[in-house]
Amino acid sequence: MSPPPVWSRRNRLPGDDGNPPLAPGSQVQAGKHSVAAGGDVGAVITGDSNAITHVYVVPSAAQSGSDEPVTRPVSACHPLDLEVHHAIRLAPTEAILPVYVPREHDAHLQRIVDAARGGRSQLCVLVGESSTGKTRACWEAIQVLAAEEWRLWHPFDPTRADAALAGLASVGPRTVVWLNEAQHYLAHAQVGEQIAAALRTLLADTRRAPILVLGTLWPVHRDQLTSLPSSGEDPHAQSRPLLAGRQVHVPDAFTDGDLVAVRSAARLDGRLAQALAGAADRRITQFLAGVPALLERYEHAGPAARAVLNAAVDARRLGCGVDLPVSFLEEAATGYLPGSVFESLDDDWLQQALVYAERPVHGDARLLQRARRAPGNTPVDSCFRLADYMEQHGRRTRRDLCPPASFWNAALHHLPGPADVFALATAAEARWRLRYSRLLAERARALSRQEPALPVEGQSYASDWPDESDIWPADHPTCRALADLAFAAAETDDYEQAATLALEAASCCQPDALADIALQHERAGLTAEASDLAHHAAANGAAYCLGRLAMMREEADLYEHAEHYARAAAEYGLTGTLAELAVRREAAGNKERALDLWEVAAEFGHPEALANIARLQHEAYDTDGAARTAREALDRGDAHPFHRHRIEPLWEKLWPHGIEPDGSPSPSTPTA
CATH class of the missing domain: 1.10.10 (Arc Repressor Mutant, subunit A)
Structure with a gap:
């Protein structure tokens, strides 16, 4: 019988109360000379995101009736079975995978594996675009565990989410939990949060340690799981703290140093030589994957x-x-x-x-x-x-x-499957294809009655988890101390020292500290330094700093500066500041500038931009242009409740019964 699941609460460092947690979406990437990589500031603690201080036992929905997960020795696993990408092959006699060239993210990942070998349960998610080598890096990292008789569990049958939910409560010590494409587990519409909660329980359970959980995500899925909701319910309240401080960025392209290593390895593997010759923009792994x-x-x-x-x-x-x-x-x-x-x-x-x-x-x-x-x-x-x-x-x-x-x-x-059908019902509604949304939702409910174990349409689950505000983000105490020193320096107006310390902290896992120091520079009138630090903070995972800097410039009546930094934030996917400035320009009577800002926001994918452009066109009596823009918005899936800048979308006036897939108005009387 497996031990009861537990939940852990980490003690905060003295004096840490009130400090903000890591920003959603922050990425961990240890620089070559950073503290996390062995710098000379104090004792470096790496990969220890799961240190236990207090343990509380709570019931787990995943525990009852679960079967033992089917594991295999790491030594018996095959990389292709674990979804490592097939590589190009120049000859049938070549190895299945090309010679591996470690990069900076591999060093960080290996420290996390070493921490697991030392007895501390760990979770690490590699974040990068498709075919950048995330899964291969995980595969290479666990090879050291084969000789130590670790086992591996890859939950996928009957579905990834079902297998994970059923088996996590029974995972035993010295097991690698393999969550390749982790969005299929954590972003699952019905059980994703339960899986995230079960993973947190597993990591906190010292009686089942050590456990190593490895996952991969595309940035778009990472952003989905770590972004704070603008209002209403929080769909990822469990996933966000699970992922905070446990992400390693995998870059798209190889650095100069990486390419030197590739050239050396190319003498042993012709595929690497071909990749060097044929890969565009140093995208070696993408070329090898046949992209x-x-x-x-x-x-x-x-x-x-x-x-x-x-x-x-x-x-x-x-x-x-x-x-x-x-x-x-x-x-x-x-x-x-x-x-x-x-x-x-x-x-x-x-x-x-x-x-x-x-x-x-x-x-x-x-x-x-x-x-x-x-x-x-x-x-x-x-x-x-x-x-x-x-x-x-x-x-x-x-x-x-x-x-x-x-x-x-x-x-x-x-x-x-009802989950697939309901997902498309939601997509149809977002595109104002209301007739199909209704039909698909009815079909999903009918299918769910045939499969009662699979809930449909936003079914919620009871939770006994403690308040999330009591959870301190998993980070490196030394880097946290660096951040505290930076704040102390800023309080004494030693902004140069504060910036130096905050930059070092941000290179590991404290981008929020650098963001705070950047804004303190702005308040102190050091605007050029504030700009530079804000851009560094954004590059390290705290892009919201650019939006806040934009609003500070806006309040100072530096409108062009504000729009510049709002656009910079949008380049990181944060378009809310552009929208806020557009609303302000319109409220001030400058509809022309508001329209310009909404058009920029539309370029970066703000979900309300096209609707506002259509409204402004309609108010300017450009009826045909407004209808075209409204249809463009609907084709993109922008017909959803407007939380922050609430307006009545134009399509509700033009097509109250929805539109058909070809864009024509739907009939007033629903038809099958």
């Missing part, structure tokens, strides 16, 4: 194959799971083809399209991969998985497009 060939194959796909691929991309970006039934892809794809083109296709057009998409390039990289099922699990319909780089590429290139009617009808007819 250029995948993109080329996608661009040269015939009409049918392109239609199938676009349907798969749209399904994933609108919230469907990784396994896409072939029957869904078949019906959905028909609407992506002009009628004359579809009529001219061969009878076996779908088979031809799938053969094209499945054909490997540069080894085993494929646009679509046939999903493998666990033994004994006989699917009703075969499924395919989209290459994750193509998903990421499609999220960018198809962001402004609404899928055709065939896509929504295919979802109604062929998607078997």
Whole structure:
């Protein structure tokens, strides 16, 4: 019988009360000469995000009735089974994976693994874009555990979320919990927060230590899990403290020093030599994963194959799971083809399209991969998985497009899971396709009645967790001390020393301290220094500092400066300050400047920007332009409640019953 789960509360350092926690989305990256990497300020403590001081026992929903998770010795694991990307292969005799070249993030990850080997449970999530080497880095890091008889658990059957929720309460000591693409666990609409809570319980349970939890995330998913809600319920109240201070950034490109190591390793592996010659912008791992060939194959796909691929991309970006039934892809794809083109296709057009998409390039990289099922699990319909780089590429290139009617009808007819169907119902509502939203929601409820174990539509769960305000973020005490010294220096007006200390603290895990010092410089009239420090804070994970600096300049009537820093914050994905300035300009009677700012906010993806542009166009009697902008907003999925800058969206006036996928008004009487 497994021990009862526990929850831990870490003591704060003396004098720490009231200091802000790490910013949501902060990233940990130890610089070469930083304290976290062995600097000379005090005793360096690295990777110890889970030190226990007080332990409280609470019940866990995941514990009762859970089965022992199926683990394997680390020495018996295969990298491809753990979803390490296939690499290009120049010859059949080459090793499956190319020679590995460690980088800076590997050193930080290895310190975390060493802490786990020393008996302290650890969690680390590598954050980077697709095909940057996150999963491979995790694979390399755990090889040292093979000789120490550690085991590995990769929860994925019957689904990732279900397996994790059922098994986390039973994970035993010396186990690696492998959460590749952690958004499938933590961002799950129904049980993501339960999984995050169970992970926190696992990490805090000294009787099951040591545990090593490794995960990977794209930045877009990290931002989703760590961003504070503007208002209303907090959908990620458990995930945010779980991830705080436990992220390692994996860069897209190799540094000069990295390339020196690659050139040396290229003497042993021709694939590295080819990557050096062919990779654009030093993106070595992307080249090795076959990304250029995948993109080329996608661009040269015939009409049918392109239609199938676009349907798969749209399904994933609108919230469907990784396994896409072939029957869904078949019906959905028909609407992506002009009628004359579809009529001219061969009878076996779908088979031809799938053969094209499945054909490997540069080894085993494929646009679509046939999903493998666990033994004994006989699917009703075969499924395919989209290459994750193509998903990421499609999220960018198809962001402004609404899928055709065939896509929504295919979802109604062929998607078997209520979670997928409800995700598309939500996506349809966000695009003001109200008729399809209603039909899909009804279908999701019907499917959920067939699968009562899977809740649908925002079902909440009772929680006995203590107040989150009692939880101190996991960080490095030495860096916390550096931040305190920086604050003390600022209090004595020694701003130069304060900046030096805060910069050092930010290079490890205290970007908030640097943000605070930057704003203190601004209040002291050291505006040039404040600007420089704010940009450094943003680069280290505290981009909100730029927005606050913008508002300080705004209050000082430095309007151009304010707009400059608001735009700088938007480049980090924080568009709220641009929106606030647009509202202020309009309130001051400067609608022309407000429109300009909303247009900049729209470029950076602010979800209310296009709606406000449409409103201002309508008020200026540009009726046709306003309608076009409103449709553009809806195609992007911007029809949601406006929390911060509340207006009545124009589309509610123009199309009160919603619109169809082609943009035409929906009838007043709902039809099936």
